[in-house]
Amino acid sequence: MNQELQQAQQTFIQGMIRISHFWGFPKAMGAIYGAIYLAPAPLTLDEIVQQVSVTKGAVSTNVRTLERLGMVHKQLQLGDRKDYYIPETDFWKIIRTVLREREKQEFDVALRTVDESLAIVNSQGAAADPEDAALARLYQERMEKMKSFFNMLDNIVATLLALDELRLNTVQRLFGKTTNKES
Amino acid sequence: MNQELQQAQQTFIQGMIRISHFWGFPKAMGAIYGAIYLAPAPLTLDEIVQQVSVTKGAVSTNVRTLERLGMVHKQLQLGDRKDYYIPETDFWKIIRTVLREREKQEFDVALRTVDESLAIVNSQGAAADPEDAALARLYQERMEKMKSFFNMLDNIVATLLALDELRLNTVQRLFGKTTNKES
DNA sequence: TATAACGTTTAGTACAAACTAAACGTAGTA
DNA sequence: TACTACGTTTAGTTTGTACTAAACGTTATA
CATH class of the missing domain: 1.10.287 (Helix Hairpins)
Structure with missing residues (x-):
């Protein structure tokens, strides 16, 4: 990913953090949704960890509430223990x-x-x-x-x-x- | 004020505290609005302090944001340094x-x-x-x-x-x- | 059976925000 | 002029909550 795209993504994620915080949600939650929302393919937990700089535990809990709110969806594959997350865009x-x-x-x-x-x-x-x-x-x-x-x-x-x-x-x-x- | 009325007021104020907190406002703010909302006459700062158990400083700042949000109105009287607060009920x-x-x-x-x-x-x-x-x-x-x-x-x-x-x-x-x- | 790769849980930490207590400035009052 | 009665500001404390780091349980794999 080139420079501008990366910067655009980071700026976007910063915005999501701000919005999340304003509405009384954890800041990491906004960041995580931002990352998933802009991902060209389903993201695994570890990929999320890498994109937003948050530990696996925090991502685990936040992504769960995101799913409960219907903001992301978990995709599972047979013979693969990883969870793949895609954004709800509606x-x-x-x-x-x-x-x-x-x-x-x-x-x-x-x-x-x-x-x-x-x-x-x-x-x-x-x-x-x-x-x-x-x-x-x-x-x-x-x-x-x-x-x-x-x-x-x-x-x-x-x-x-x-x-x-x-x-x-x-x-x-x-x-x-x-x-x-x-x- | 008799027993039941006092209890009703306190219960009501507790509810306001909860609502305020849920919407990301300070808890004291809800309590203060609740007190003013149920008051039969305009309340002074010290009367508010007495009704909700919060220090004068906190009441001062919270009542100010309440006024900024149009939830209460300040009434001043000539030859009286006290501020009197009445609720917005619309x-x-x-x-x-x-x-x-x-x-x-x-x-x-x-x-x-x-x-x-x-x-x-x-x-x-x-x-x-x-x-x-x-x-x-x-x-x-x-x-x-x-x-x-x-x-x-x-x-x-x-x-x-x-x-x-x-x-x-x-x-x-x-x-x-x-x-x-x-x- | 041991090992690696997952997500989850937990114990501890860090931080932001709301509150307390007290000092403060100011305007009426004796 | 001192004193009292206000509301405001500030420095310090408390508290809730989100986070980190690490242990954990589980399942696939060698």
Whole structure:
């Protein structure tokens, strides 16, 4: 591989590291995905180790979560103990998997937590102290408001997840045309 | 404040802590927002310190970023050096501000980084080595693909930011009705 | 059966980021 | 003018987490 290509790859990987870090994922994870994404052929664990400078153990764990998120796929061959990794290049598919695996759970937790607090407020009858009663009403109102917001997010995500690839193409047509930032 | 209300508040704040942490914000930030969100009256810095158990310095810095994200608002009174904080309760407004302040920037950075790598690949003429030439083509193809994806995200975010509150009501009507998870 | 080539697990380390405690600057107040 | 009551800044500490290095288990191969 010549000079420019190597530099382009490294720059790209640096970008992936940054993005990964920003979204709260390990930096190595971004680097690894970058390497696999640009590879002309399926990569083995040791090849990844060589390309990004990270130990085998770290690559092993990171590549596993990448696979869990549907960002890479493992390819196995008979009579060969090596694992070969290829990138998932359909980013909409990735987003859907990540939403399902990671965000969805957390949305549900958020919903449940607010609900739990709300249940505590509701559990008490009319408070003796009128000041407490007013506070209880405020709590109910505010918590209900947040709850319905979370519910809405939940519905939006659920809708996204329900979209099949055909409809995603529609999204792409909707937002893809207006390239307002061409270089 | 009676027992149940206090417990409800604490549970709620715990939830905010968790959510904040999940989204990569400081935990104290979530707690502080939770306290302000449930307060029946504007809170001063020292009152916040008392409600969430965090030192004044931490509250000072966290409340500032909360204000920058449009999640709370500072209220000043003449002849009073104290700062009074009230919550922003319009979550769609918050999302728009956060997108603008935080994610938008990062989307742009991501776009630029990929663009930069692409520029390096394009800078070199046809490679001497045919293998390098093939690799260069792959890089171009893959990087272009990611670039257009980022561009699309950028457009979606831009569209969201352009939505005024009137249209957001439409979103709410669209996704708000189907409450599939009532408790 | 020993050896080499895999991926995984684990114990220890390094680092970034959030927090605490305290000093600080400033503006009202006696 | 000293004193008090604020919010902010800073130096130091803590903590969680991602990483390294190395041991490990397993499977193919000589």
